[in-house]
Amino acid sequence: MASQTRGARSRQHLLDAAASVFRDYGYEGASISEITKRAGLTKGAAYFHFSSKEALARSVLEEAVTTDGVVPQTLKLQELVDIAMALAHRLPREPVQAAALRLAVDSTACRLLGTAWPEWIRVVTEVLEEAKRRGETLPHLDPPQTGRVLMSAWTGMSLVLDEVPNGEDLEHHIASLLDHLLPSIAVPAVLARLDTAPGRGARIAPVGPVS
Amino acid sequence: MASQTRGARSRQHLLDAAASVFRDYGYEGASISEITKRAGLTKGAAYFHFSSKEALARSVLEEAVTTDGVVPQTLKLQELVDIAMALAHRLPREPVQAAALRLAVDSTACRLLGTAWPEWIRVVTEVLEEAKRRGETLPHLDPPQTGRVLMSAWTGMSLVLDEVPNGEDLEHHIASLLDHLLPSIAVPAVLARLDTAPGRGARIAPVGPVS
Numbered sequence: 001m002a003s004q005t006r007g008a009r010s011r012q013h014l015l016d017a018a019a020s021v022f023r024d025y026g027y028e029g030a031s032i033s034e035i036t037k038r039a040g041l042t043k044g045a046a047y048f049h050f051s052s053k054e055a056l057a058r059s060v061l062e063e064a065v066t067t068d069g070v071v072p073q074t075l076k077l078q079e080l081v082d083i084a085m086a087l088a089h090r091l092p093r094e095p096v097q098a099a100a101l102r103l104a105v106d107s108t109a110c111r112l113l114g115t116a117w118p119e120w121i122r123v124v125t126e127v128l129e130e131a132k133r134r135g136e137t138l139p140h141l142d143p144p145q146t147g148r149v150l151m152s153a154w155t156g157m158s159l160v161l162d163e164v165p166n167g168e169d170l171e172h173h174i175a176s177l178l179d180h181l182l183p184s185i186a187v188p189a190v191l192a193r194l195d196t197a198p199g200r201g202a203r204i205a206p207v208g209p210v211s
Numbered sequence: 212m213a214s215q216t217r218g219a220r221s222r223q224h225l226l227d228a229a230a231s232v233f234r235d236y237g238y239e240g241a242s243i244s245e246i247t248k249r250a251g252l253t254k255g256a257a258y259f260h261f262s263s264k265e266a267l268a269r270s271v272l273e274e275a276v277t278t279d280g281v282v283p284q285t286l287k288l289q290e291l292v293d294i295a296m297a298l299a300h301r302l303p304r305e306p307v308q309a310a311a312l313r314l315a316v317d318s319t320a321c322r323l324l325g326t327a328w329p330e331w332i333r334v335v336t337e338v339l340e341e342a343k344r345r346g347e348t349l350p351h352l353d354p355p356q357t358g359r360v361l362m363s364a365w366t367g368m369s370l371v372l373d374e375v376p377n378g379e380d381l382e383h384h385i386a387s388l389l390d391h392l393l394p395s396i397a398v399p400a401v402l403a404r405l406d407t408a409p410g411r412g413a414r415i416a417p418v419g420p421v422s
Contacts, residue, residue, distance in 0.1 A: 026318065105316035107237065110374055117375050148371070148384070149364075149391050156367020160359070163321055164328050173359070180360050184391045 064100030089201030238320035275311030300412030
């Protein structure tokens with residue numbers, strides 16, 4: 001058991017190191033030697049966990065789709081807000097998130113691996129469908145379409161902020177995005193009760209300092 | 212005069228060729244020889260117009276920010292819609308637009324050249340400021356913030372559609388994005404009069420077939 005736990009730990013360590021290298025150098029620029037160096041492992045130990053750079057990248061993309069920390073709320077749409085805010089808190093702090101975003105806009109990596117976007121659209125669409133069943137959304141809402149708009153707009157905000165910083169953090173920008181979109185999603189009585197304060201992500205998804 | 216016109220034409224030809232190469236190969240992968248080959252010019256002729264690959268890329272980014280075809284409307288917010296819809300029509304048809312987007316998410320190109328995003332945010336913000344002065348927007352609207360949300364969300368929609376196509380074209384997705392955002396921007400009386408039909412881009416910005 002102890003050795004299994006150690007194994008799981010070094011696998012996670014390797015994945016985090018790979019994510020930080022993909023984030024910094026892109027897919028083609030990432031080398032196994034830089035990854036193992038950052039993980040403090042030998043190449044042999046690395047290949048015990050992952051057969052290739054491609055396998056590492058696939059695991060990074062899988063791990064990036066997470067709603068960790070998001071718990072059931074009275075209003076389903078609050079869970080939607082929480083997913084968006086938790087991710088905004090994570091992106092600058094968790095290399096896995098930054099790596100998934102960089103790989104998604106890297107044409108070589110895209111062709112080889114696809115992106116985490118279809119899975120994100122699915123997650124968001126499911127929440128919207130449940131919110132609609134509960135009568136929280138405007139009646140004309142089309143969950144797959146709105147799910148796509150939300151996910152795409154979220155992605156655009158984070159990419160632009162990376163290149164055109166303006167002194168505010170991603171959590172403020174995502175809160176602003178939600179404030180722009182939610183009036184087209186929620187019925188007024190629900191809208192008034194949604195908490196989109198920028199600090200919400202930190203409360204939901206407490207992660208370590210920026211790495 | 213005839214020779215000047217010919218010069219301007221071959222400069223434009225070269226710029227379009229460069230854009231298509233940047234779009235297809237990214238900044239680092241783009242070679243001057245491929246660009247001159249596509250333009251049907253000699254390297255000598257190319258260097259007469261542009262001193263370097265970097266100069267070509269900068270000109271592509273400058274040319275990408277365009278409101279060509281957008282004409283004054285009774286409602287300033289209709290001009291905002293028109294800018295977004297014209298660009299959605301252009302992106303799949305004009306290599307300059309696709310190249311600017313690819314260069315913006317290419318980290319090497321970004322560091323070297325910046326992106327066209329600050330200029331787009333400025334353009335959109337100015338339109339919003341004028342719309343606000345005319346009383347077309349909700350009173351609490353913050354033009355720079357909403358301008359950023361609009362531009363970022365537009366960008367996200369186009370990037371995601373590139374990787375996760377779903378049978379609809381960018382013009383449909385941008386129309387849907389506008390339908391989601393405008394209720395947070397326009398006063399109801401203006402909102403009801405805005406035309407966000409997906410075909411609007413083609414009427415504003417008639418360009419050739421997809422190249």
